[in-house]
Amino acid sequence: MPEHEQHDVIPGPPTDTEGLVVGSDGLARTAWAMGSDMMRHYYDTEWGMPVRDERGLFERLSLEGFQAGLSWATILAKRENFRQAFADFDPDAVARFDQHDVERLLQDAGIIRHRGKITATIGNARATVDLREKGGLAELIWSHRPKETPVPRSLAEVPTRSPESEALAKRLRAAGFRFVGPTTMFALMEAVGVVDTHLVGSHRRGASGVWS
Template sequence: MAAYHDHEWGVPVHNSRRLWEMLMLEGFQAGLSWAIILKRRATFRAAFAEWDPAKVAAFGADDIERLMADPGIIRARSKIEATIGNAKIYLAMQAADEDFAEWAWRLAGGAPRRGDGLHVPAKTAESETISKALKARGFKFVGPVIVYAWMQAVGMVNDHAQECFRRDAV
């Protein structure tokens, strides 16, 4: 967790595929701890074709059963099926010349927002807006709490504590 905090959490990400991967992982984390997801991140990458949306979108019933039998990931059928559907939506955005990163960052205000360093909310008006926009496109497992955790992880919001050495670094 310390390495993740010190090198990844809160660093602005502008790569569409990486943003999509992190959003999918946040969805798998729902109801669990982020530590569980981090421990399984490499297995998730292997199981989900290195998070290649085109490959994930092509997953069928056999792939779902393969994933359901994989003890290295979170074996929740609804989350697996949502990830496949979310890959299809991601690809539809690409096909319409919509860049996922540009779209998401525009909804987030275009630049990282800095929290007060004292209080970390579970969700914000911005995460509710992004959640609604994702759901309107058909994305699943993208409620405002999941979206806010994603926004923190990918640097759309800097919620490092005031005394944290990373607060000014990101």
Template sequence: MTRCDWAGPEDIYIAYHDTEWGVPEHDSRALWEKLILDGFQAGLSWITILKKREAFREAFEGFDPDVIATWGEADVQRLLADPGIVRHRGKIEAAITNARAWQRIEAEQGFATMMWDYVGGAPLQNRFASMDEVPPKTALSERVSKDLKKAGFKFCGPTIVYAWMEACGLVNDHLTGCPRHADCAALAQPFVPRDRRSGARTA
């Protein structure tokens, strides 16, 4: 068995494939961070973002949406001057807008709850044998994209959303010949919402 075709040749890419990509993510903030980074990837390769991820995390205060939601033009200018990240005004401004949209969803129902509801609370298990079979987007990612835009999100087209769903394990798109397909399938536990006031899990 071999890894998915895209994993490599650089060690950072192999490690990302072997330890992160496709692992079900249930944390609202972490889901938001990954969606923002996928938005920054638009027009670029993921390896570019992966290499800059720690610089992004430092520049964006650990991707705390409650902090980023308070930012204004001075922060946009600061980020535009930071060579460690992708300096794109539209994407930076979208991250701030998306933080505010995240806050609204998190307060109303929980961002993680909303996202996992799209897949019935458990990862969709695809069985693609080759990269040629893997779609760039799906009817579901188009629906999620449309709903996110309606909620105020930007840089969340259906292709970006599908890549994010794959990365966060809402969809298991490791190829069947890749050992991580079975590994991620074994991690597919039903999502249980967290009570956002107490931190306790609800039934």
């Protein structure tokens, strides 16, 4: 079945600033961050901050894969359940999962019970372990950092893929990863600081320290 990629925007309150919303605290944020307290906290503390460790990147790659076709808020609300179900996203532990684990996970109402995504996550853990001989997952992902980051002034100017995300998807697929298409990989690059797509004027623009 073809991979369905989508990184949904969570709509915020009506705004006439083409994507920026000023909260009650006086801080401007991208509109999707205002969908709930959970989304605002994620935006303010985590989204776009650099992640360079293997486990952290494997977790976020896995969650982006589960998000395909769903809203990010749905995944974020189930994050702790995913961590419990997938051994805190320890690649070595997940790589040892077998068919019994697949069936166990398919019965776990706390996560997304999608056989293809579950088996892909297990396969991606094995691919992550195998990548260590070639520099590792972190090196591979961060080697696709572009020379420049987007500078969007509205949501319409935020890309959904890039030449670098296409190249990263190709490399990961060649290494045995699944659910890692160009759109999903661009969403990953946004989430872990490889690019900065905070809108100009957001209080989080440049917060990662990766891009000045």
